[in-house]
Amino acid sequence: MTSSTDRVVIFDTTLRDGEQCPGATMTFEEKLEVAALLDAMGVDIIEAGFPIASDGDFESVQEIARRTKNSVVCGLSRTALADIDRCGEAIRPARAKRIHTFISTSPLHMSAKLNMTPEEVLEASIAAVTRARQYTDDVEWSSEDGTRTEIDFLCRCVEAVIKAGATTVNIPDTVGYTTPQEYRGLFETVRARVPNSDKAVFSVHCHNDLGMAVANSLAGVQGGARQIECTINGIGERAGNAALEEIVMAIRTRADALPYTMGIDTTMLTRASKLVSAVTSFPVQYNKAIVGRNAFAHESGIHQHGMLKNPATYEIMLPEMVGLNKSSLVMGKHSGRHAFKDKLKAMGYELGDNALEDAFRRMKDLADRKKHVYDEDIEAIVDEEILTAHDRVKLVGLEVVAGTRGPQRATMQLDVDGRTVSAEAVGNGPVDATFNAIKALVPHEAELELYQVQAVTEGTDAQAEVSVRLAANGNAVTGRGADPDTLVASARAYLSAMNKLIARGVRVHATAAE
Ligand SMILES: CC(=O)SCCNC(=O)CCNC(=O)[C@H](O)C(C)(C)COP(=O)(O)OP(=O)(O)OC[C@H]1O[C@@H](n2cnc3c(N)ncnc32)[C@H](O)[C@@H]1OP(=O)(O)O
Numbered sequence: 001m002t003s004s005t006d007r008v009v010i011f012d013t014t015l016r017d018g019e020q021c022p023g024a025t026m027t028f029e030e031k032l033e034v035a036a037l038l039d040a041m042g043v044d045i046i047e048a049g050f051p052i053a054s055d056g057d058f059e060s061v062q063e064i065a066r067r068t069k070n071s072v073v074c075g076l077s078r079t080a081l082a083d084i085d086r087c088g089e090a091i092r093p094a095r096a097k098r099i100h101t102f103i104s105t106s107p108l109h110m111s112a113k114l115n116m117t118p119e120e121v122l123e124a125s126i127a128a129v130t131r132a133r134q135y136t137d138d139v140e141w142s143s144e145d146g147t148r149t150e151i152d153f154l155c156r157c158v159e160a161v162i163k164a165g166a167t168t169v170n171i172p173d174t175v176g177y178t179t180p181q182e183y184r185g186l187f188e189t190v191r192a193r194v195p196n197s198d199k200a201v202f203s204v205h206c207h208n209d210l211g212m213a214v215a216n217s218l219a220g221v222q223g224g225a226r227q228i229e230c231t232i233n234g235i236g237e238r239a240g241n242a243a244l245e246e247i248v249m250a251i252r253t254r255a256d257a258l259p260y261t262m263g264i265d266t267t268m269l270t271r272a273s274k275l276v277s278a279v280t281s282f283p284v285q286y287n288k289a290i291v292g293r294n295a296f297a298h299e300s301g302i303h304q305h306g307m308l309k310n311p312a313t314y315e316i317m318l319p320e321m322v323g324l325n326k327s328s329l330v331m332g333k334h335s336g337r338h339a340f341k342d343k344l345k346a347m348g349y350e351l352g353d354n355a356l357e358d359a360f361r362r363m364k365d366l367a368d369r370k371k372h373v374y375d376e377d378i379e380a381i382v383d384e385e386i387l388t389a390h391d392r393v394k395l396v397g398l399e400v401v402a403g404t405r406g407p408q409r410a411t412m413q414l415d416v417d418g419r420t421v422s423a424e425a426v427g428n429g430p431v432d433a434t435f436n437a438i439k440a441l442v443p444h445e446a447e448l449e450l451y452q453v454q455a456v457t458e459g460t461d462a463q464a465e466v467s468v469r470l471a472a473n474g475n476a477v478t479g480r481g482a483d484p485d486t487l488v489a490s491a492r493a494y495l496s497a498m499n500k501l502i503a504r505g506v507r508v509h510a511t512a513a514e
């Protein structure tokens with residue numbers, strides 16, 4: 001059972017902490033686009049930037065404040081009063097606005113960085129919150145490096161800023177140092193010890209230096225925090241922040257263990273991830289939870305078989321929930337016949353058992369040699385299987401010696417009406433040598449009218465698709481062959497055309513020795 005106190009506020013800081021990671025700078029227009037999407041997605045608070053940082057940041061925060069329809073628009077500021085005034089000015093046009101002011105509270109940061117005593121930090125915090133309240137009733141205070149702060153001092157600060165008017169108290173794990181158990185305990189302790197703690201919402205803000213940002217954030221919520229600060233794709237300082245999509249889907253998927261409600265439309269998560277990746281030029285790692293391209297993809301035959309029977313066997317979330325059309329069963333060296341057959345059916349092919357088995361073997365063989373097997377590769381294999389099912393002349397083997405020292409030489413074995421024959425031939429280049437070997441094995445009058453090569457997909461390991469047109473006695477036929485080896489594809493294409501001629505009654509004889 002959830003109650004209103006179980007509502008978790010999602011505070012997105014992609015445009016502020018997310019943009020702080022090297023290389024992630026976004027333009028004015030890009031920030032507006034991201035903010036509009038976050039607003040539409042149901043993010044409660046958008047931290048739009050740090051207005052004192054630059055005129056550009058000020059202008060983008062101001063424009064986001066003007067345009068945002070639903071979310072609260074927040075600006076960050078140090079405790080310096082000039083920062084707060086600049087921030088107050090930037091967010092002024094917003095329908096709902098927040099000022100977020102922060103200062104370090106750990107002994108290390110206060111002495112080494114700020115050169116301030118704890119008393120001065122406390123006074124600066126009170127003054128900042130008081131000033132911020134002149135602009136808005138919604139004021140957040142953060143204790144930077146909160147997880148390395150002495151607990152007594154932290155509690156004193158929290159009590160004082162709430163008294164001064166802070167409505168949200170954020171205790172960040174600025175350097176990604178804490179552990180889930182410790183962070184949960186920190187919130188439980190502060191909430192229990194600070195007498196006016198019920199007057200503010202507590203917030204988590206976790207960095208991923210030890211890969212625990214999401215786990216720590218959720219533990220903080222279990223300790224009583226009700227705001228989670230996070231970013232799309234987990235971008236942010238150093239190793240990044242807690243990823244919004246992971247937090248949201250963890251709460252949605254494990255409602256039994258994490259019984260909280262949120263206002264996020266999860267079907268927009270994939271779009272948000274793609275947009276942020278595009279505008280920052282930060283690729284999303286393939287195996288990234290929720291939004292990585294492999295998050296709903298299955299290549300292993302045993303998993304694919306399970307998925308075909310019941311997707312719940314290997315998926316704990318429906319892809320539709322995060323805005324994907326469906327899961328994908330990717331063909332590769334680990335795939336099985338069930339998935340291959342299903343793939344062919346989806347592509348509109350129905351093969352007999354033997355042709356299916358042959359096509360499956362060729363797909364596995366291709367996957368052993370090629371990184372990705374695309375639908376186009378499968379199409380090329382299957383088309384060839386269908387077309388060559390009744391061929392009288394089939395390629396058995398081909399070895400070609402090519403290079404700068406000609407003539408190039410091809411050694412070929414063919415199956416002609418069930419008999420294996422072989423020959424060697426030279427030529428002006430490896431393709432010529434290959435075709436001469438065919439002519440030596442199956443003499444014929446046909447003339448080569450066209451030889452064309454193109455890649456089926458991208459990359460140097462792509463399959464070559466070769467077209468060969470042969471003409472004889474007024475008949476012109478075109479054959480096609482596909483293989484990552486262009487010469488094998490060429491031989492297949494030539495044989496495919498030749499088999500068509502044979503089917504039309506052009507006489508050919510196998511003459512070479514076995
Ligand atoms: C954990 C976080 O993510 S905190 C946010 C970090 N984000 C950023 O820093 C991005 C935006 N920052 C900036 O554009 C610049 O750092 C500015 C405009 C804020 C300040 O620039 P500068 O005036 O050139 O100062 P600089 O960045 O070199 O040093 C920081 C100054 O702020 C002070 N400071 C740092 N944090 C705080 C704080 N929370 N409250 C008050 N003062 C602070 C430092 O003591 C130092 O003061 P000093 O100049 O008197 O020595």
Ligand SMILES: CC(C)C(=O)C(=O)O
Nearest residue numbers: 102142144145172174
């Ligand atoms: C400003 C604060 C919230 C911050 O970004 C951090 O401590 O990491």
